Amino acid sequence: MPIGRWASVSHPEIAEVELDDVLRALADPTRRTIVRMLIADGDRACGTFGLPVAASTLSHHFRALRRAGIIRQYDDGRQRMNTLRLDELDTRFPGLVSTVLATST
Amino acid sequence: MPIGRWASVSHPEIAEVELDDVLRALADPTRRTIVRMLIADGDRACGTFGLPVAASTLSHHFRALRRAGIIRQYDDGRQRMNTLRLDELDTRFPGLVSTVLATST
DNA sequence: GGGACTATTCGACATGTATCGAAAACACCC
DNA sequence: GGGTGTTTTCGATACATGTCGAATAGTCCC
Numbered sequence: 001m002p003i004g005r006w007a008s009v010s011h012p013e014i015a016e017v018e019l020d021d022v023l024r025a026l027a028d029p030t031r032r033t034i035v036r037m038l039i040a041d042g043d044r045a046c047g048t049f050g051l052p053v054a055a056s057t058l059s060h061h062f063r064a065l066r067r068a069g070i071i072r073q074y075d076d077g078r079q080r081m082n083t084l085r086l087d088e089l090d091t092r093f094p095g096l097v098s099t100v101l102a103t104s105t
Numbered sequence: 106m107p108i109g110r111w112a113s114v115s116h117p118e119i120a121e122v123e124l125d126d127v128l129r130a131l132a133d134p135t136r137r138t139i140v141r142m143l144i145a146d147g148d149r150a151c152g153t154f155g156l157p158v159a160a161s162t163l164s165h166h167f168r169a170l171r172r173a174g175i176i177r178q179y180d181d182g183r184q185r186m187n188t189l190r191l192d193e194l195d196t197r198f199p200g201l202v203s204t205v206l207a208t209s210t
Numbered sequence: 211g212g213g214a215c216t217a218t219t220c221g222a223c224a225t226g227t228a229t230c231g232a233a234a235a236c237a238c239c240c
Numbered sequence: 241g242g243g244t245g246t247t248t249t250c251g252a253t254a255c256a257t258g259t260c261g262a263a264t265a266g267t268c269c270c
Contacts, residue, residue, distance in 0.1 A: 045216085045217095047215090047217075055217070055218085056218075059218055059219085062218095078214095079215095079216065080216075080217060080218090
């Protein structure tokens with residue numbers, strides 16, 4: 001059970017996740033890319049996405065995804081890992097994530 | 106050169122509709138209610154929705170939906186009618202609208 | 211402890227959005 | 241043409257968002 005940065009990271013209960021927040025979070029290409037990479041490759045540290053934005057911007061996107069209930073974050077040494085809450089999201093909004101990501105763009 | 110209010114109304118081609126814009130447009134409860142009412146009752150004039158917002162605010166929402174490619178507007182006398190572009194949207198983003206609206210909230 | 215690595219927070223800035231009331235544009239009817 | 245009904249446009253306001261660089265905080269290793 002990791003300690004440390006865990007304290008500052010809170011995750012909403014899936015029952016309290018709002019559709020507005022999920023849609024707003026997915027209405028951004030960078031964040032959709034993050035979700036796609038999590039689906040494709042599983043858990044991933046924040047620094048391993050190689051996206052063309054500043055680290056601070058990426059941190060902002062991870063926070064948006066986390067507060068929207070789309071990802072869960074946990075610390076592993078000096079890295080912060082990201083997990084998709086896909087099963088939970090599919091109970092809350094069935095098919096939403098896969099439908100949104102089913103588009104090429 | 107179209108006559109009257111038609112002149113100011115332009116609709117994007119369905120092929121040019123962007124997922125970002127659709128998701129942002131649907132990430133608003135008032136606009137989702139508009140879409141729901143169009144699905145339930147078919148074409149409807151702007152003034153017949155009875156939503157608790159000012160007319161100018163409603164006009165802003167209709168413009169957002171129109172520019173996102175979600176509705177089409179045409180004039181009928183002194184009223185402006187709204188039609189859902191559901192078939193077109195389903196070819197562009199299959200199942201997206203119905204999946205988003207499948208939630209109670 | 212000191213250094214290196216990882217990630218977040220903090221200003222700052224530009225842009226977008228939801229809202230309103232008032233004013234203007236458009237269409238119908240007498 | 242004048243009055244009435246419908247919708248949009250125009251400011252104005254308050255708030256949110258995406259972006260960056262610099263500074264800060266947490267963790268590991270020597």
